[in-house]
Amino acid sequence: MIPLLDFTHHLSLRGGSSLTITIITTPKNLPFLSPLLSITGTINNIETLILPFPSHPSIPSGVENVQHLPPSSFPKMIHALGDLHAPLRSWITSHPSPPVVIVSDFFLGWTQNLGIPRVVFSPSAAITCCIINTNWTNMPEKTEILEFPNLPNCPKYPWYQISSIYRSYIHGDSVWEFVRDSFRENVTSWGLVVNSFSAMESVYLEHLKKEMGHERVWAVGPILPVTNGGGNRGGRSSVSVDHVMSWLDAREDNHVVYVCFGSQAVLTKDQTLALASGLEKSRVHFVWALKDPVEEDLRIFFDGFEDSVSGRGLVIRGWAPQVDVLRHRAVGAFLTHCGWNSVIEAVVAGVLMLTWPMRADQYTDAALVVDELKVGVRACEGPDTVPDSDELARVFADSVSGKQTERIEVVKLRKAAFDAIQERGSSVKDLDGFIEHVVSLGLKK
Template identity: 30%
Template sequence: MSSPLKSLHFAVFPLPAQGHMVPMMDIARILAHRGATVTILTTPVNAKRFNSVIERAVEAKLKLQVVELQLRLAEVGLPEGCESLDMLSSTDPWFKLLGAFDMLEEPAEQVLRRLSPVPDCIISDNFIPWTSDVARRLSIPRLIFHGPGCFSILCMHIVTSTSVLDGIESDSELFVLPGLPDPIEVTKLQAFGQSKPNATKPQVSDNSEAKTKEKKGYIERVQEGEKAAHGILVNSFEELEPEYAHELAKAKDKKIWCIGPVSLFNKSDLDIAERGNKAAINEHDCLKWLEGREPGSVVYVCLGTLTHTSLEQIIELGLGLEMTDLPFIWCIRNKTEELERWFSESGFEERVGDRGLIIYGWVPQVLILSHRAIGGFLTHCGWNSTLEAVCAGVPMVTWPHFADQFFNEKFIIQVLKVGVRIGVEIPVVMGGEDTAETLVKKEEVKVAVECLMNGGDEGEERKKRAQELAEMAKTAMKDGGSSIRNTTSMIQDITEQLAINV
C-alpha cells in the first residue's frame, strides 16, 4: 500500500460487539499501515481479545496503541466483566451495555486531550453518538462506521426516514421498498429486523414508559450524530454494490468511502486465525481436518455471536445436517449441560462420526471459508460473515435472525445471486431465543443445504458468480484497487478539512 498523504492521528471508538469491533480493528491497522498514528479506545475485556494481533502490529513498528476505559457496569445492572454484546445473557437487554458506554464520554475526552499529539480525527461506530459532541469540542472531523454494507444501510434509511410503512397494517405483508435499484420486497417485521415493528430498535425486556422514552432519545442522538458526521466508512467495495453506494451517498448527503473487505488486510494465518478472538480450536487441527476432504464438499455452519439458539433448534439443525450425508464443520456458540446430554444420549456423534467437526465458541472463520474443501456456508447473514464468504467465493444458505440480517439476505439472494434461502420469514428478538413460529425444521435444513451443494445448473451458476465476486474483492484491496484509492481519498479529505478548520 502507498504511504499516507499526511501522518494523521486517528482516535477509534468501536462498538462492544464482535461484528462491529472486528472490522474496526482491521481499519485501525490499515490506517497505521499507511503511516498514521492510531489510538483505539475500548474496554479491558474487548482489548484483551485483540492483544496478540495488536502486539504483532506494534512489533512491526506500526504506530498503534490501545487505551482501556473502565465501564461502570454495576450502575446499569450488569455483572463485572460483561463488556460485549455477545457476553450478555438472553435476559440482559443490550440497552444496558450501551448505557454503560454512554458514561464514557467524559473520561474518553480527557484521554484524548492528554494524548500527544491530540487526535486529528475520530472514527466512531455509529451507535456511540456522544463521540459527535467530543469531536465538536475538539474541533476535529468525525467519521462514522456502520456495521452493514451500503445496501442494508440504504434499506434501513428508507424504512426509518420515509413514510413507506404508513398504511401497511399486516406484519407479514410483502411490500416493495421504494427508491432502490432492484425491486426488493420485505415485510414490516423484516424491515425492522425484530419481532415487534412498532419499536425503533430491537426490543428489550423492560418496557416501562421511562425506558421507552430513554431508548427513543438514544436513537434520536444516534441520528443527530450521523447528520453531524463528516462522512461514512463502509466495510464493502464499490464493485460489489456500486449503485447502492451511489444511492446511499445521495440519501445521506454525505461522503461514503467503501474501504473493504477489510478482512483481506490480514495476510498471516495467525492474524487470520486470531481475528476477533482466540479460536476455541487450534487452527492447524481445523485445517488438518479439512485437508482430508474433497474440494467443495464441506458445509460450514455458523449462526454468529449474538444468536441465542434454543436446544430444540440446535437439535433440528444437527439432525438436518446428519440427513444430508455431507461433511460439515458446525460452530456452536455455547456448550450447555442439556446439549451435552443430547449429544451423548442421542447417538448423533456416533452416527455422524468423522463426517462432522463440532466446535464450541470462537472459530477461525476466515481460514475455514478460504479452504478449498468448503463448498457452502450456512450463515445468519451478519455482514461480516456475508462479506467473508464473498471474499472466499463461497455460496451461502441464508438463515437471518434479526437486525440487518434480513436485508443482507435479500442482497445475497436477489442482488448477488449467490445464495439459497432456508425459508425464515419472522425475526427473533435480539438476544432472545427462537420460538415455535421461528423454528427451522430438520427437513428445511436438509433441503436448503442440498440445494446449495447439489444445485445442478443453478448451483454451478452460483459457484461461478461467487468466484467472480471473490476476484473483485481481492482486486479492490490491491494497490490501485478501489478500496485502496478510497482510503487515500479519505485521508486526503481529512487533511484538507483540518486545513480549513485552522
C-alpha cells in the first residue's frame, strides 16, 4: 500500500490538472491511507471511493488487511477481493466522467475485466514480475531446483524459495483457479508500472516488454515519500522519531547496524534469542525494530537485554521510522528480510544489506542484491532457520568495519537511483510517459 500511495502522490503532483485520481479502498484500510494522503497538504485532484469489504466464508468478519491474517490465508483474501468487481464496475459505468484507466497491484487480476484499460502496479522487483508471469503461465511442477532458462541471466532457485502461493496451488479448487487466473491476467494487461529503475533492472524490464508484446512498461522507481522523511507511515511505535534520530546523532558515521524484518515476518523465540546474542557478541551499535514479544519470558528477557546493551543498542517495539533511520549518516548496515520496499529504501540510503529472506519474493530479492548487484551479504535465510550467534556476530562486526567492495557498489547504485529520479532521469521520463498515455486515453473518449 505504501509505495502505491507514494506513486499516487507523484502522479498527482506530476500530472497536475490533467489528471483526476480516485483511490479505491475498504473501510478498515482507510486509517492507513489517510495519513499518507495528508502529508502532501494541498492535493486537490485526489478523491477516495470506499467500498464495503465483501463477506467471505474463509475470512473472519472485520478483517480486511493481510497483516491480520496468516500467510496461508492470502489466496483467500485475493479470492474475497474479487467480489468487489460488481460494485466497482457499477461505479465506473454510472460515473458522470468515468475513469479511463485503472491501476491495481498484481494480486488483483480481476480488475482486468472492468471495461477500461488496466495497468498493473508492481511493488516488487521487475525480476519478480518475470518469475511470477513465467510460473503462472507455464505451471512448472515441483522440482529440486527450478530453472528459468528463458529469463535474463538464467536464474534458478531451490523449490522452497519459490513463492508459497504458487507452491500451494491446488488444481481444480475454485479459490486456487481464481488466483491462477488473476496472475495470468497480469501478462495481458494494457500496461505495467514497476517500483524499480533502469540502471538496476534493465534486462528484466526489457524482458517484460517482450513478454507482454508492447512498450507500455514503466519503471518509475525508486518511489520515494513526497516529504523528506518517512515518519510514522504504518503503525505505532514505542519511541518517537525524534528520540531515534537523537540517539543516532550521537553515533559515528556508518557504525550502526539497523535490524528490521518488515510488517509481517515474526521471528521464533529461538531466532530472536540467537539474534540478540549475535548483536551482543558483536559489540556493534544497533537499532532493532522488534515486534513486541507475546511470550512472557521473552518480555522479561528483553527488559534485561535492553539494560545490558544500554548506550550501544536501541530497541524499538512496533513500527520503526525506517526511511529516516536508513538515511541517517550513522547507519552503515541493514539486516533485512529483503522485502522490496526495504531493498529500495536501503539502495536510496546507500546502506549495505545483510540478507535474511524468509518467504514470497524475498529470496529473489536477496539473490538480486547479493549475486547480481553486489550490494549485500548473506546473513541467514529461511523462516525457521536459527542462525549461529557467533557467525551473526562476525557478519555484524564486518559490516561496519569491512566489506569495501559491497560498500562501493551500493554507493554507485545509490547515485544511479537518484540520477533516475532527476528531471531528465529514466524514471521521470517513464512517469511522464505513463501520464501522457493516460491523458491520450481520455482524449480518445
